[in-house]
Amino acid sequence: MSGNNVIGEAAIRAGCRFYAGYPITPQNELTEYMAEHMRTVEGGVFLQSESEIAAINMIAGASATGVRVMTSSSSPGISLKQEGISSMAACELPGIIVNIMRGGPGLGNIRPSQGDYFQATRGGGHGDYRTIVIAPATGQELADLTMDAFDLADKYRMPVMILADGMMGQMMEPVIFKKPNPRQYPEKFMLRGAGTGKSKFIHGLILDPIDSEAHNWKLARKYQVIAENETLFEEHRVDDAELVIVAYGTSARIAKGAIKRLRSHGMKIGLFRPITLWPFPELKLRALSAKIKNFLVFEMSTGQMLEDVRLALQGYANIEFHGRPGGAVPTPSELANVVARVYNKKDL
Amino acid sequence: MAKTVFKHPESLKEAVFHYCPGCGHSIAHRLVSEVIDEMGIRGITIGVPPAGCAVLAYNYFDVDMIEAPHGRGPAMASAIKRCLPDRVVFSYQGDGDLAAIGIAESFHAANRGENITVIFINNAVYGMTGGQMAPTTMLNQRTTTSPTGRKKELDGYPVKVCEIFSQLRGATYVERCSVSSPAGVNKTKKAIKKAFQCQVDGLGFSLVEVLSPCPTNWKMTPIDSCKWIDEVMAKEFPPGVFKDEIAEMKKSAEAAPC
DSSP states (O other): OOOOHHHHHHHHHTTTTEEEEOTTTSSHHHHHHHHHHGGTTTTOOEOSSSSSHHHHHHHHHHHTTOOEEEEOOOOHHHHHHHHHHHHHHHHHOOOOEEEESSSSSOOOSBBBBBBHHHHHHTOOSSSOOOOOEEEOOOOHHHHHHHHHHHHHHHHSSEEEEEEHHHHHHHOOOOOOOOOOOOOOOGGOOSOOOOOOOOOOOEEEOOOSSHHHHHHHHHHHHHHHHHHOOOOOOOOOOOOTTTTTEEOOOHHHHHHHHHHHHHHHHHEEEEEESSSSSSSSSSSHHHHHHTOEEEEEESSSSSSSHHHHHHHOOOOOOSEEEEEETOOOOHHHHHHHHHHHHHHHTTOO | OOOOOOOOOOOBOOOOOOOOOHHHHHHHHHHHHHHHHHTTOOOGEEEEOOOGGGGGGGTTSSSEEEOTTTTTTTHHHHHHHOOOSSSEEEEEEEHIIIIITHHHHHHHHHHHHHHHHHEEEESSSETTTSSSTTOOTTTTTOTTTTTTTTOOHHOOOOHHHHHHHHHHEEEEEEEEEEEEHHHHHHHHHHHHHHHHHHHHHTEEOOOOEEEEOHHHHTOHHHHHHHHIIIIIIIIHHHOOOEEEEEHHHHHHHHHHHO
């Protein structure tokens, strides 16, 4: 299955029953998959919205009723969704937002890119909030982590972003879908009509600054718990490594190809791959710097995750960078050449 | 035995309105609440208030409510209704919310024939932000952003929501009313009830536009505001039924096997 279809199937299996989206390349297969399959499952709603803005607000409304929800788009469309993502964070509404990144800024192009890292990991919209950001690197991870994303969104009642790129979305790989966990989402958070009881209201508007501050701190404490408990990462051949590449998603796949090549030439290169970009696995990366002093950050951008790596390593190790922004996708041999140059220059 | 002829609606909380004296929102809130009471639908109604003066509507309506970002009410309401088809879902919107920033969401909810009800308060200004020019501001009307009056050459024309929305095949019932007089208030209530009934009967999109006074931003007394609605606004925005396909929809709903 293509990555886009894997996300769609995983979402439906995870119990997603409301999807709204608007066409944009390179994620159209996901919207089309949902159009074909969502209306055939019981209670499933598919809506092609009039805009990205409408789509995110539709999933917010559906989420409030207690349904598992998802929307998807690609970079420019994700910019449009930020209003609603901020609103969902404020109103503590769970939901999945898929960003199949393409070249930017502006309309950019439709080639794979990783230029939305800042936007994704720093909230993206206005106000003091975070979204959990998950960056799968294989078809199998797209399947597993999409399902997990729904559990995380429910657990912390917040939007969770799946951050992949056009390569991940279009690439075909075999996958096995795991059994989803039974959903645990308390009815008290659902808006389904007051019945004979007290009416509820869901809102992010808090005019009193003291109350609003308290709400912001409440969200911040939630984000702290997430930062302490929900980081995911992969270490690949770091045990004897003298230089470690830090890369995520498609870049990490390219890095693995480069490492295979470099290892065959006797160069001791490893990979640290953050799977959650927020929370960033900074403690794990810092721990690695106790014995490894050379890192090379590789991104399909001009250097965004690079800043998180600098924050994590706090000057305890050397950091080099290689980036290809704007939809350019390097080959493993290109990266291998860059890494070899650094490796040899440092006389490792 | 004494008969109760007037009481506080059950669907309206006992809170004191924050609205300015003479504002039409309080009347519209009350009318919606009375209709909800009379139809016995309080427990199954979900409301979506707008950004604008009515953003705090959830402090007044005693029904489940969820805030929408500015203009997005109909997108949210569409989704809520799709997930909970047996609930009664309404969005409550101002002129900026519906006819400017949220025109796409409102237009397409109507065009999809979403089985929701839109209560549209038209007071020809942005009230909450201090009286700026709205899409429904009258030509030559002075606002803080049209200080010498709205000029058609520079600012365009007042947007006629009912006239436009009644052209959409997805819309079933579209009426414009006014709360500038007791007769207008009664008519408005009837229209709101008809709109909600249209939804309860599963007949599709309904919209009630309410010409509503904003004395504070119009810089008029409440009485002059009502006069201005009748003498000036109603000329540009004539009250009336713009579309009523309730009977046809009912017939085709009965004819079509579910």
